[in-house]
Amino acid sequence: MTTVRGGHDPAAIDEAAALLRAGQLVAFPTETVYGLGADAFNKDAVAGIFAAKGRPADNPLIVHVADMAAARAVVGEFPPLAEVVAAALWPGSLTIVLPRGPRVPDIVTAGGDTVGVRVPAHPVALQLLKVFGGAIAAPSANRSGRPSPTLASHVLADLAGRVAMILDGGATEVGLESTVVDMTRDVPLVLRRGGVTLERLRALLGRVDCLEGQDTSAVARSPGLRHRHYAPRARVVLVGEGEGEAAVRGMSGRVGLISREAAEGELVRVLPGSAEGFAHGLFAALRELDLLGLDRIVVEGIDEAGLGAAIMDRLRRAAEG
Ligand code: TXA
Numbered sequence: 001m002t003t004v005r006g007g008h009d010p011a012a013i014d015e016a017a018a019l020l021r022a023g024q025l026v027a028f029p030t031e032t033v034y035g036l037g038a039d040a041f042n043k044d045a046v047a048g049i050f051a052a053k054g055r056p057a058d059n060p061l062i063v064h065v066a067d068m069a070a071a072r073a074v075v076g077e078f079p080p081l082a083e084v085v086a087a088a089l090w091p092g093s094l095t096i097v098l099p100r101g102p103r104v105p106d107i108v109t110a111g112g113d114t115v116g117v118r119v120p121a122h123p124v125a126l127q128l129l130k131v132f133g134g135a136i137a138a139p140s141a142n143r144s145g146r147p148s149p150t151l152a153s154h155v156l157a158d159l160a161g162r163v164a165m166i167l168d169g170g171a172t173e174v175g176l177e178s179t180v181v182d183m184t185r186d187v188p189l190v191l192r193r194g195g196v197t198l199e200r201l202r203a204l205l206g207r208v209d210c211l212e213g214q215d216t217s218a219v220a221r222s223p224g225l226r227h228r229h230y231a232p233r234a235r236v237v238l239v240g241e242g243e244g245e246a247a248v249r250g251m252s253g254r255v256g257l258i259s260r261e262a263a264e265g266e267l268v269r270v271l272p273g274s275a276e277g278f279a280h281g282l283f284a285a286l287r288e289l290d291l292l293g294l295d296r297i298v299v300e301g302i303d304e305a306g307l308g309a310a311i312m313d314r315l316r317r318a319a320e321g
């Protein structure tokens with residue numbers, strides 16, 4: 001049984017923390033997407049995450065903490081440059097990969113010697129972390145391969161009966177996952193683009209390298225990148241800005257459209273023109289259209305500046321699937 005509770009209700013937070021202490025799974029909102037949480041120091045509880053999601057065991061999990069002090073209990077070492085970036089961007093949509101601390105079980109890191117840590121910028125997530133008092137391992141709360149959930153109803157659609165409680169915090173603000181940056185190297189390396197832009201990281205840190213999605217070295221560094229991702233059931237077709245309606249007309253079958261222009265129709269979802277607005281609504285639009293049982297969903301791409309780069313990364317992966 002899965003219960004859905006209001007995330008801002010203190011009694012619900014207390015119950016969620018008690019469930020986590022008992023080794024159960026709790027889904028909760030972050031500012032990026034919903035997470036599927038378990039006590040990060042309880043390996044049996046964490047095993048439940050992999051089972052519930054159908055997640056490959058070689059894909060490590062992000063550990064969520066309330067603050068810097070709690071982060072220190074998870075990592076082996078906090079290098080000075082990592083402190084700079086954490087001080088500037090936490091709480092926020094940045095996961096920092098650091099040497100793993102001794103308390104973190106193998107299953108969290110997929111056996112690797114690094115761990116990804118993040119302080120999320122969402123009042124419900126922070127309150128849960130505070131009341132729970134430990135560290136919460138949490139991937140996005142979707143079945144493996146599906147678009148990440150940006151609403152509690154998305155979590156329920158994917159994981160009903162597989163998670164003890166869902167804390168409902170409404171729509172997540174960013175709508176895309178966190179940026180993952182490996183800070184164990186001389187030059188920081190972005191493994192996954194996300195809510196914090198590369199431009200922002202470079203302004204803070206100077207040189208920052210970035211793995212583009214297709215780089216095969218990504219396979220060793222961030223195993224999650226090689227798995228099928230963000231894909232609805234319908235085939236996703238990525239086209240240029242303003243090319244959506246023409247592309248739909250040229251296709252047979254039932255074809256949906258995600259556009260940022262004033263297009264109309266039952267199978268059309270129009271998203272805001274800004275990259276922030278597009279990111280916020282994208283996964284929900286994909287899931288809504290997918291419920292209509294379409295053959296294809298045409299999505300108009302966006303300029304790769306700022307958050308646009310992370311959006312295009314997700315769209316390319318969705319289109320590959
Ligand atoms: O915004 C987010 O990051 C959300 C919310 C819930 O925090 N979480 C999320 O988790 O997207 P997940 O598991 O869906 O994606 C985590 C990504 C995966 O690609 C994984 O391979 C990578 O981060 N990752 C985690 N730990 C890592 C590590 N130690 N080294 C390299 N990559 C790591």
Ligand code: MG
Nearest residue numbers: 139140141148
């Ligand atoms: Mg995920």
